[in-house]
Amino acid sequence: MPPAVSPHAPRLGRDAPVLDAFPVDPYGVELEDTLVRGAVLQHEQLATLTLTDVVLDGCDLAGTVARRVTLRRVELRGCRLTGTLLSQATLEDVLVDGASAELVGLAGARLSRVAVSSSRLTEASLQEAELRHVLLRDVDLTGADLSEATLSACELRGCTIEELRGAAALRGVAMPWQDAVAAAPVLAQALGIELLD
Known part of the structure; x- marks a missing residue:
């Protein structure tokens, strides 16, 4: 079983803007060292997006494309990331x-000590991504x-993985028993197992 994932929270100073x-x-x-509430940054083309010790609360970044992205000690609460690349x-x-992050593009991304909860990542692109902890x-x-x-x-708890592509990448993840049973059809297909009635 993987160690518990516990990302370090953003370190906002007392006088953080x-x-x-x-x-x-x-x-x-x-x-850096900032709380951003309700900001909208839709369909922008950014050369860089660098956030360190930042909290985004209810922000909308839908459709934004950023070429060089670094997020360190960042918290996103109730944000919209639909189609963000x-x-x-x-x-x-x-x-x-x-988060509402349908169609988010994280291909080739490196995620380390990341916790995602109560979010929608339907049709997200994680090809060739590296996920650790x-x-x-x-x-x-x-x-x-x-x-x-x-x-x-990595650990999956209570996740929906129907129609997941590349499910073989889940080899070695930890899941509660009931989640593994519910995921059996997807995992069997990834392994080429024929399920019988």
């Missing part, structure tokens, strides 16, 4: 709760693509 908009410059967005991103010590709890992964992804010390 509270923003209601993202400060975008020609190079992208770079924030964060390929090749680095996420370390990230907490995600209540990741906890997915009550996450809808219907139609997501894990082809060629590498998962180590």
Whole structure:
């Protein structure tokens, strides 16, 4: 069984600024030690997105494309990330709760000490992603693509994985017994097992 996933929470200072908009410059967005509430950054093309010790609360980044992404000690609460493209991103010590992230693109991303709960990642692209010490709890992964992804010390609890592509990448993950039984058809298909009536 993998060790418990416990990302380090953002370290917001007592005087951390509270923003209601993202400060975008020609190079992208770079924030540190900041709380961002209800900000909208939809369908933007960013050269960089660098967040360190940041909390995003109820923010909307739907459809945004960022080429160089680094999130360290970041918490996303109730954020909308539908169609956001964060390929090749680095996420370390990230907490995600209540996110709407359908069609999010994380192909080739590196996730370490990440916990995602009560979120929708339907049809998410995680091809060739590297996930280490990741906890997915009550996450809808219907139609997501894990082809060629590498998962180590990862845990899935209460997740929906119907129509998951690349399910063989789940080899070695930890799941509660009842979740493993519910996932049997998807796992059997990935392993080429024919299920009989």
